[in-house]
């Protein structure tokens with residue numbers, strides 16, 4: 200009988216200890232766990248709604264691509280940092296990380312790893328080059344032209360510049 204009680208107490212202590220170790224690991228881990236990221240099932244709210252006018256009835260992606268190639272496109276100046284921050288959280292942070300250091304949860308399984316967006320190399324990229332990169336992708340970086348509105352893409356670049364300036 201004594202042995203059974205001892206084993207029982209031991210088992211409870213072991214489970215409790217294990218539970219604490221897992222918690223300690225979670226609290227101090229560099230990246231979040233995949234199962235903790237929000238999942239949106241088909242037809243479930245909140246769905247990301249496309250902005251009105253996203254389907255081009257004039258202009259369109261081909262013209263933007265051509266303007267980028269000729270460098271005749273200008274970043275609009277009316278976007279706020281806040282718009283960029285929101286767009287970054289929706290479209291970039293799972294790969295590039297909430298601190299823009301390339302350490303997002305999803306991106307850690309990629310080769311090459313997502314770029315540190317505060318690095319000197321990224322700071323040297325022109326707005327147009329970053330716009331092109333976001334729009335049409337590269338290696339493991341996704342092409343987001345059909346996912347993000349043109350405004351969101353420019354707004355994200357404004358937010359990147361804001362953070363790169365040390366804010």
Ligand code: HEC
Nearest residue numbers: 290291294309311312313314332333337338339340341355
């Ligand atoms: C699915 C993961 C993923 C998402 C989402 C993502 N990126 Fe990336 N990004 C990468 C990877 C991986 C690289 C590095 C290598 C490459 O070019 O494929 C990269 C590279 C970059 C670079 C460096 C490009 C260069 O020429 O050096 C910039 C700038 C960048 N991403 C910006 C963004 C922005 C802004 C967003 C959001 C609009 C975004 N990325 C969304 C994975 C991602």
